[in-house]
Amino acid sequence: MIKQWMGAAVLALAWTMPGMAVAQTAAESASGLGARLAQGYIAPAMQQFHEAAGQMGKALQSACGDPAAGSDEVAAAFEHLVAAWSGIEFLRFGPLVQANRFESIYFWPDPRGVTTRQVQGLLAKPAGEIPDAQGLAKHSVALQGLPALEYVLYRDKGLLSGKQGDDQAAACAYALAVAGNLERVGGELYALWKADGEFARLFSQPGPDNPLYRNAQEVAAEVVKALSTGLQFQVDVKLAPSLGADAGKAAPRKAPFWRSDLAPVSLRAAAQGMLAFYDAGGYSFPGAEWIDQNVRGELQRAVDQLEGMRGGTEQLWRDEESHRGLVLVRLLLNNAKNLVDQDVAPALGVRIGFNALDGD
Structure with missing residues (x-):
């Protein structure tokens, strides 16, 4: 490493x-x-990102169980997650660039629309075939991070659009997988940057x-x-x-x-x-x-x-x-x-x- x-x-x-x-x-x-810098800013910021991803997952679990009750919480959790990511995206050295972590979190800009095409292809499958967070980590980085999560939430007939699509079950399963993957990566970043972390x-x-x-x-x-x-x-x-x-x-x-x-x-x-x-x-x-x-x-x-x-x-x-x-x-x-x-x-x-x- x-x-x-x-x-x-x-x-x-x-x-x-x-x-x-x-x-x-x-x-x-x-x-x-x-x-x-490590203890005054970087470690706390990495911890905040890790926790924000965890809260994203919890909000999605509630919303997917009762779509009418949880949409505001999901939107708020996503905003918090975006802000937490934006506060660390400039730390492009060490753990954030190792193991393709940056791209796994934020595959952007994406001028060819790779994320959109790949997410659409994945959501065309039955909900039972959507990978979980651990399985998603083995897929393309374009499917793993924030741009993909934003798309599944805010696209036409997305989870936060207020419209019901035919693939809502698959979309919920996929959004939960992305949130779980982000929480995993965030946990790795925090573990490496905390006071007794290797980096x-x-x-x-x-x-x-x-x-x-x-x-x-x-x-x-x-x-x-x-x-x-x-x-x-x-x-x-x-x-x-x-x-x-x-x-x-x-x-x-x-x-x-x-x-x-x-x-x-x-x-x-x-x-x-x-x-x-x-x-x-x-x-x-x-x-x-x-x-x-x-x-x-x-x-x-x-x-x-x-x-x-x-x-x-x-x-x-x-x-x-x-x-x-x-x-x-x-x-x-x-x-x-x-x-x-x-x-x-x-x-x-x-x-x-x-x-x-x-x-x-």
Whole structure:
């Protein structure tokens, strides 16, 4: 398992600003960084995702037993699960990328509609032939995660559409399998990141005998890369393709979670998560306090802008005023990425290398 993590841990290191004072400041900021982040943000966020998936399963069990009574609870549970996922999706290193966990949770974007086709094919089978959570883990990742669950809940005649389809029993069985699979993966993530978890130990205790992180600077490099890539994902993958040049050219169905109208929730939770992750780092930039203030400021402004957005994805993306607000969010997040790349990274003594989005 350790060997599979090693590729994500390698980042080029460089002292990009001269002088002993800069080197000392970078070393002090990097010291203990892994432990602060693992227990101050990552482990609790992984636990929240694991528990949200469990609550999703419970809500589905109730709703499938009595469809008239549980639809609101299922919708609320799905929103909570989407928010919990969005708060960890930027941690694209270590456990989240090992064993295809990221794709198993979130096979998206999916421009060829692989998830839709595969779910439709599975639901054409009798309920008794739908795999359970354990069996689903052996199927395509496109069938295993949140986009598939959103489709079975919110498609035409989906479980939350208020319309009864011919395959309701199969849909319930499948939705329960997806929720169970997500709970399983979430449990694995939390087990690896909790205080006595295998990866938490490696991340928190860099050293010459550590197969992944030989020193605190390599941990700092991983952290900067995660933030930078996470911000790029929001800007270039979640927002740019769906916003288009203006409101008239917007493509809201390219936005994340458009069927459930949870695109703003996903974006807001991601920005909140990255801000909390940054906060947990406890960075110190003597003589350059503006770096810290500006990173926090841009992320908080993005969160605040998204907080006020309510309504359907189609409406928000095509309305001129709300479209301008989303463009502002894109600019704020892009500004935060530039600050991370151009200011935070040099202050920590690292430089950005290749990331998970290169070549996409």
